[in-house]
Amino acid sequence: MLKDDNRKxxxxxxxxxxxxxxxxxxxxxHKAQETYGYLDKSLLTYISNSLNLxxxxxxxxxxxxxxxxxxxxxxHVVTGCLGTACYVKEVDDIMTxxxxxxxxKRGSSTPDGKLSLFITRxxxxxxxxxxxxxxxxxxxxxxxxxxIEKIRLALAGGGKA
Amino acid sequence: MKLDDLQKVAExxxxxxxxxxxxxxxxxxxxxxxxxxxxxxxxxxxAVKEYGVEKECKxxxxxxxxxxxxxxxxxxEPGDYLYQSVTPEKVREIVRDHVVLGLPAKNMLYQSEAxxxxxxxxxxxxxxxxxxxxxxDYIGMGxxxxxxxxxxxxxxxxxxxxxxxxxxxxRGGAGFPTGQKWALVxxxxxxxKYIVANLDEGDPGVFANRTLxxxxxxxxxxxxxxxxxxxxxxxxxxYIRAEYPLAIQTLQxxxxxxxxAGLLGENVLEMGFKFDVELRFGAGAFVAGExxxxxxxxxxxxxxxxxxxxxxxxxxxxxxxxxxxNVETLAxxxxxxxxxxxxxxxxxxxxxxxxxxxxxTGKINNPGLIxxxxxxxxxxxxxxxxxxxxxxxxxKAVLVGGPSxxxxxxxxxxxxxxxDSLTKAGAIMxxxxxxxxxxxxxxxxxxxxxxxxxxxxxxxxxxxCRAGLPKIREVYEGIxxxxxxxxxxxTLDRSGNYIRDASLCGLGQTAPNPVLTTLRYFRDxxxxxxxxxxxxxxxxxxxxxxxxxx
Numbered sequence: 001m002l003k004d005d006n007r008k009x010x011x012x013x014x015x016x017x018x019x020x021x022x023x024x025x026x027x028x029x030h031k032a033q034e035t036y037g038y039l040d041k042s043l044l045t046y047i048s049n050s051l052n053l054x055x056x057x058x059x060x061x062x063x064x065x066x067x068x069x070x071x072x073x074x075x076h077v078v079t080g081c082l083g084t085a086c087y088v089k090e091v092d093d094i095m096t097x098x099x100x101x102x103x104x105k106r107g108s109s110t111p112d113g114k115l116s117l118f119i120t121r122x123x124x125x126x127x128x129x130x131x132x133x134x135x136x137x138x139x140x141x142x143x144x145x146x147x148i149e150k151i152r153l154a155l156a157g158g159g160k161a
Numbered sequence: 162m163k164l165d166d167l168q169k170v171a172e173x174x175x176x177x178x179x180x181x182x183x184x185x186x187x188x189x190x191x192x193x194x195x196x197x198x199x200x201x202x203x204x205x206x207x208a209v210k211e212y213g214v215e216k217e218c219k220x221x222x223x224x225x226x227x228x229x230x231x232x233x234x235x236x237x238e239p240g241d242y243l244y245q246s247v248t249p250e251k252v253r254e255i256v257r258d259h260v261v262l263g264l265p266a267k268n269m270l271y272q273s274e275a276x277x278x279x280x281x282x283x284x285x286x287x288x289x290x291x292x293x294x295x296x297x298d299y300i301g302m303g304x305x306x307x308x309x310x311x312x313x314x315x316x317x318x319x320x321x322x323x324x325x326x327x328x329x330x331x332r333g334g335a336g337f338p339t340g341q342k343w344a345l346v347x348x349x350x351x352x353x354k355y356i357v358a359n360l361d362e363g364d365p366g367v368f369a370n371r372t373l374x375x376x377x378x379x380x381x382x383x384x385x386x387x388x389x390x391x392x393x394x395x396x397x398x399x400y401i402r403a404e405y406p407l408a409i410q411t412l413q414x415x416x417x418x419x420x421x422a423g424l425l426g427e428n429v430l431e432m433g434f435k436f437d438v439e440l441r442f443g444a445g446a447f448v449a450g451e452x453x454x455x456x457x458x459x460x461x462x463x464x465x466x467x468x469x470x471x472x473x474x475x476x477x478x479x480x481x482x483x484x485x486x487n488v489e490t491l492a493x494x495x496x497x498x499x500x501x502x503x504x505x506x507x508x509x510x511x512x513x514x515x516x517x518x519x520x521x522t523g524k525i526n527n528p529g530l531i532x533x534x535x536x537x538x539x540x541x542x543x544x545x546x547x548x549x550x551x552x553x554x555x556x557k558a559v560l561v562g563g564p565s566x567x568x569x570x571x572x573x574x575x576x577x578x579x580x581d582s583l584t585k586a587g588a589i590m591x592x593x594x595x596x597x598x599x600x601x602x603x604x605x606x607x608x609x610x611x612x613x614x615x616x617x618x619x620x621x622x623x624x625x626c627r628a629g630l631p632k633i634r635e636v637y638e639g640i641x642x643x644x645x646x647x648x649x650x651x652t653l654d655r656s657g658n659y660i661r662d663a664s665l666c667g668l669g670q671t672a673p674n675p676v677l678t679t680l681r682y683f684r685d686x687x688x689x690x691x692x693x694x695x696x697x698x699x700x701x702x703x704x705x706x707x708x709x710x711x
Contacts, residue, residue, distance in 0.1 A: 022461060023459075025462075026441070026444065026461045027441075027442070027461070029444070030444070064463040065443075065446050066444070067403050067444035068444060082365070083365030084365045084564065084596045084611075085366045085522035085528075085596055087365075087610055088522075088598055088602060120404070121363075121365045121445070122364070122366060122367070123404065124191060124192075124362075124367075125191065125195065125229070126229075126520055126522040127192060127229030127230040127232075127522060128196070128230060128232075129528075
């Protein structure tokens with residue numbers, strides 16, 4: 001069951017504004033992720049009930065698009081850009097170095113939930129390639145050393161940077 | 162707002178701008194902001210006050226000038242002096258030398274004049290020059306005069322005639338003649354009609370549409386208005402990537418301003434024409450660039466393509482006639498109306514008129530956003546505008562058209578850039594990505610990289626794409642592990658051709674392009690991998706024990 005709080009009220013209002021139309025599903029999912037940070041099972045079930053859509057349809061749409069996250073991200077999030085320009089500039093080596101240093105694989109989080117490592121397909125800062133994003137901060141022309149240093153700093157800083 | 166008011170706003174804006182001797186344009190687009198552009202903007206505002214020159218100096222927050230690798234970039238007018246890699250610390254010196262003493266600080270100026278020399282800026286006409294958050298800036302540059310011209314003096318048929326005469330072709334990649342598309346939608350009797358502007362830009366390595374939206378959002382809106390008038394649409398959607406927060410913010414503000422000014426809404430410019438625009442957010446699906454897939458996504462479903470016919474011109478959004486157009490195409494429209502289709506047709510080549518924006522990236526000295534006339538050669542783009550390959554390395558290939566484009570070798574550098582020549586060479590125009598590769602990259606690994614991308618992005622609807630691409634990937638994995646067999650080449654070639662010919666939509670039809678072009682132009686590298694277990698770039702076989710890899 002979804003907890004009855006302000007976040008739920010936001011989603012309710014959005015669905016009402018859209019007149020519970022089927023075509024508003026993507027908009028609702030965007031809002032839900034923005035509000036909750038990710039889309040979990042109870043949230044998706046709630047949306048499918050409210051819009052009167054089969055859960056399979058709602059889960060299908062949510063998992064089709066890579067932008068929607070189905071799991072809670074870690075406290076700190078590192079995203080490596082795997083766009084073509086960054087690939088050509090060997091971002092893969094940097095990602096491997098991060099994986100080794102912090103003992104996690106791309107697409108997952110450390111067991112303590114402190115750090116998540118994701119990949120994205122191009123953030124559009126190609127002229128500054130290779131790029132990684134550490135807690136919303138884009139770091140261009142990045143090297144292995146800079147990347148590890150930045151992540152260490154973020155982790156040492158405690159809460160969200 | 163009425164017609165005369167627009168004129169008044171334009172005149173007032175020009176008077177306002179003329180009151181300043183200098184205009185300092187600070188690029189605050191997504192390329193420059195991560196590197197401190199907003200701090201630089203603030204530093205300029207403080208510095209002009211400190212030196213007491215705020216009455217003769219207008220500091221403006223603008224969009225992208227294109228030199229994204231040396232950001233934050235600042236342009237001081239008049240004279241278009243481009244300062245590169247500006248930091249807040251350098252700002253006082255620039256204001257003191259350039260404005261107070263009248264001596265441009267030469268040591269900080271952008272040196273690669275060649276970067277701009279061969280460019281021809283139509284779509285990006287206002288990029289880096291106007292403040293995208295002020296509708297007055299756009300109106301001052303003659304903005305919204307084209308929609309006025311349409312409403313006051315032209316019939317919808319007349320507008321379509323001009324667009325046809327211009328020879329403009331869709332900039333989303335496929336190159337369908339724009340005027341013809343408009344005529345099809347206009348001819349459809351069913352109502353209401355819709356327009357969808359595509360700003361999803363799913364190609365990794367491409368940022369031209371984002372830059373346009375961040376630098377000149379009103380040009381997109383005006384293009385939409387004109388298109389709507391021509392085809393008889395009442396409602397438009399701009400489908401934009403959710404990963405582009407600044408572009409979304411800029412467009413939202415522009416739409417609100419246009420509504421407040423009476424340029425969007427029930428009665429545009431009080432001339433009895435109704436049109437409004439809404440944003441719709443994409444969510445990271447490459448296939449959503451396909452026209453029937455984008456419709457499914459706007460309707461809130463999975464972005465999966467469907468067979469055509471029926472074509473969207475007859476049965477699009479909610480079964481109604483729908484015009485789907487890339488935003489770059491739309492941004493050309495106001496110019497065509499102002500200057501006439503014949504004027505536009507003279508730019509570029511006979512079969513491909515106008516210009517094209519390209520995101521120029523990879524191993525190149527001057528990466529950034531460029532706009533060049535159609536028909537320019539790849540050599541001019543790579544070696545003149547792009548300034549060649551850095552670190553004294555050798556050119557190896559250029560990837561044109563994104564992950565489903567082609568890898569073209571040095572022998573094809575004199576190929577003119579237009580839809581037909583690129584397709585003939587095995588590449589595509591795509592949404593305009595040019596990635597330069599030097600001798601440190603392995604072509605087999607590169608082809609595998611693109612195949613990985615297309616495997617992930619395949620929507621899974623039709624078999625050739627869903628099952629064929631993973632098969633190709635398996636072959637690559639074998640080759641890279643040192644298990645390549647001579648017949649692998651045939652397998653790749655045959656599967657590639659099969660997927661190209663049998664897939665339902667553009668994604669599957671173009672996904673094998675990197676495979677087929679690398680096989681065609683770089684076959685010797687494949688042979689080295691398969692027979693000698695050797696990778697000349699040193700990328701593959703890394704996990705193997707040393708003696709085996711040698």
